Amino acid sequence: MSETSILRLDHRRRRDARITTHVCLTARAFGASEVILSGDEDNKLMENVRDVIERWGGDFEVEYQKNWKKSMEEWKRNGGKIVHLTMYGEQVQEVVKDIKDSPMDKLVVVGGSRVPIQVYREADWNVSVTTQPHSEVSALALFLHMYFEGKELNKEFEGGKLKVVPSAHGKKILDQDKLNDEK
Amino acid sequence: MSETSILRLDHRRRRDARITTHVCLTARAFGASEVILSGDEDNKLMENVRDVIERWGGDFEVEYQKNWKKSMEEWKRNGGKIVHLTMYGEQVQEVVKDIKDSPMDKLVVVGGSRVPIQVYREADWNVSVTTQPHSEVSALALFLHMYFEGKELNKEFEGGKLKVVPSAHGKKILDQDKLNDEK
Numbered sequence: 613m614s615e616t617s618i619l620r621l622d623h624r625r626r627r628d629a630r631i632t633t634h635v636c637l638t639a640r641a642f643g644a645s646e647v648i649l650s651g652d653e654d655n656k657l658m659e660n661v662r663d664v665i666e667r668w669g670g671d672f673e674v675e676y677q678k679n680w681k682k683s684m685e686e687w688k689r690n691g692g693k694i695v696h697l698t699m700y701g702e703q704v705q706e707v708v709k710d711i712k713d714s715p716m717d718k719l720v721v722v723g724g725s726r727v728p729i730q731v732y733r734e735a736d737w738n739v740s741v742t743t744q745p746h747s748e749v750s751a752l753a754l755f756l757h758m759y760f761e762g763k764e765l766n767k768e769f770e771g772g773k774l775k776v777v778p779s780a781h782g783k784k785i786l787d788q789d790k791l792n793d794e795k
Numbered sequence: 796m797s798e799t800s801i802l803r804l805d806h807r808r809r810r811d812a813r814i815t816t817h818v819c820l821t822a823r824a825f826g827a828s829e830v831i832l833s834g835d836e837d838n839k840l841m842e843n844v845r846d847v848i849e850r851w852g853g854d855f856e857v858e859y860q861k862n863w864k865k866s867m868e869e870w871k872r873n874g875g876k877i878v879h880l881t882m883y884g885e886q887v888q889e890v891v892k893d894i895k896d897s898p899m900d901k902l903v904v905v906g907g908s909r910v911p912i913q914v915y916r917e918a919d920w921n922v923s924v925t926t927q928p929h930s931e932v933s934a935l936a937l938f939l940h941m942y943f944e945g946k947e948l949n950k951e952f953e954g955g956k957l958k959v960v961p962s963a964h965g966k967k968i969l970d971q972d973k974l975n976d977e978k
Contacts, residue, residue, distance in 0.1 A: 631813055634930035641927035664928055700959055700966040705948045732964050742948055743959040744824035745847055746936075747817035753933030754940055765888045765925055776883055776926040781915050783883040 615717040616644045616759070617687075618752065621680055621731070622724025623651035634749045635722055636661045636674055642756035643764035644720070646673040650680035651724060669772020684719065684734055692717035693736045697751045698727065701738030708758045711737055720755065722748045798900040799827045799942070800870075801935065804863055804914070805907025806834035817932045818905055819844045819857055825939035826947035827903070829856040833863035834907060852955020867902065867917055875900035876919045880934045881910065884921030891941045894920055903938065905931045 618639040623632045632654070636647045640661075649658070653676050661674045677683045684694060693716045711718070714736075721731060732738055741751040756764060769775075777784035801822040806815045815837070819830045823844075832841070836859050844857045860866045867877060876899045894901070897919075904914060915921055924934040939947060952958075960967035 631817070634814070634932060637927075637929040638933040641925040641929040642933070668927060700962055700968075702961045702963055703948065705945065706961075729965075732966070735964075738962070738964060740959065740961055742824040742950070743961060744820075744851060744952065746820040746824040747932050749817060749930050749932040750821040750825070750936030753930075753936050757937055757940065762888065765886065767925070769927065776923065778885045778889075778923055778926060779883055779921070780885055781918075781921060782912075783915070785883075 614715055616756070617717070617719050618644050618647045619680060619683055619719055619721045620647060620649050620724070621651065621721065621727060623649050623654060624724070625652040625654045625657075628724070629654065629657055631749065633657055633660060635752060637664060638749055638753050639756070640665065640670060640672040642753055643760050643767050644756060645671070646675065648675055648677050648683055650677055650683065653678070667772060667774050669769035671770075681730070684721070684731075687717070687719045688734070690717070692719055694719045694721060694734060695737045695739055695755070696721040696723070696731055696735035697741065697748065697755055698723060698732070698738050699740050699743055699745060701740040703743065704739050704741050704755055704758055707737055707739055708755075711739075712759060718759075720752065722752055797898055799939070800900070800902050801827050801830045802863060802866055802902055802904045803830060803832050803907070804834065804904060804910060806832050806837060807907070808835040808837045808840075811907070812837065812840055814932065816840055816843060818935060820847060821932055821936050822939070823848065823853060823855040825936055826943050826950050827939060828854070829858065831858055831860050831866055833860055833866065836861070850955060850957050852952035854953075864913070867904070867914075870900070870902045871917070873900070875902055877902045877904060877917060878938070879904040879906070879914055879918035879921045880924065880931065880938055881906060881915070881921050882923050882926055882928060884923040886926065887922050887924050887938060887941055890920055890922055894922075895942060901942075903935065905935055
C-alpha cells in the first residue's frame with residue numbers, strides 16, 4: 613500500500629500549537645503514516661505527539677523540515693503525488709476517485725495562515741472540503757476518511773499501552789501497564 | 796427535516812478561542828443549524844462566527860447558554876435526542892444508522908477539557924470516532940459527514956456575499972458586492 617504523509621505549512625509556535633497538535637493527532641487517528649512540520653521548529657509539540665504515539669500505539673511519525681519547498685520537491689522527485697487541501701480547490705467528492713486511482717504515495721499539504729501560490733501550482737490536486745471556511749483539522753479528517761473509504765475507522769494501532777473499549781455510557785480503557793502489574 | 800444543533804461544553808476564552816471557532820465553523824460548513832456555546836461567555840468569538848455567516852451565507856446561528864445542563868434538559872423535554880462525541884463511546888460506524896433512523900432533532904455535544912460523567916449518562920448515544928485521541932473538530936466533522944451521508948458537501952449557503960468557484964490551480968471567489976459595483 614502506498615504511503616500517506618501530511619505536510620503542515622507555516623506552523624507558528626505561539627499561535628498554532630493546539631491546532632497543529634490537532635492536525636497531527638487527526639493525521640495519526642485517520643490513518644496517515646507521518647506528519648512533516650514546517651514553519652517554526654516546535655520540540656514541545658513534537659514531544660507531545662510522540663508521547664501520544666508511545667501510549668496509544670501505531671507506527672506514526674512526526675518530523676520537522678524547515679524548508680517546505682524541499683519537502684514538496686523531494687516528494688515529487690521520488691514519484692509521489694501532492695494533494696493540497698484548500699477551500700478554493702476542486703470539490704473532494706468530485707476528485708477523490710482520481711486521487712484514489714493513483715497508486716503513488718500521497719503528500720497531503722495542509723495550509724497555514726497564508727499559503728504561497730506556488731503550493732497551488734505544484735500540487736497535483738487542490739482539493740476543497742465544502743468550499744466554505746472552516747478548519748484545516750476537519751478538512752484533513754474528511755479528506756482522509758474519503759480517501760481511505762472509511763477503513764481508517766477500524767485501523768488497529770499496535771504496540772500501545774492504552775486502548776479504549778467502546779462503551780455505551782461510560783469510560784473503559786485497557787491499560788497494558790496495569791494489566792502487567794496485575795499478573 | 797429535523798434540526799441538528801451542536802453544544803460546545805466548557806469553552807475557556809483564553810485557551811480555547813481558536814479550537815472553539817473551528818468547532819463553530821465546522822458545524823456550519825458541515826450542515827448543522829446552530830452552535831450553543833457553554834463555559835466562558837465570549838462575545839468576540841461569537842462576533843467572528845457571525846461575521847463568517849454574514850459574508851458566506853446560510854442561516855446558521857450561534858448563541859451562548861451558561862448552563863449546559865439546562866440546554867440538555869430542555870432539549871430532551873422537547874423530544875430531542877442527544878449524541879455525545881467522545882473517544883470512549885460506541886464506534887460511529889456501528890451506531891450512526893440507529894441515530895439516522897431516529898427522526899427527532901439531534902443535539903451533538905462536543906466536550907471540553909473535562910466532561911462530567913452526567914453527560915455520558917444523559918446522552919442517548921455516546922459516539923466515538925476512531926477510539927483514538929485526536930480532536931473535537933475532526934470528530935464533529937466526521938460525525939456530521941456520516942450523519943448527513945455526504946449530502947452536506949453539496950449544501951448551498953444562501954444570501955452570502957462570497958462564494959468560492961472550485962478551481963484546479965488557483966483562487967476564484969465571487970464577491971456579490973463587487974459584482975454589484977460592476978453593474
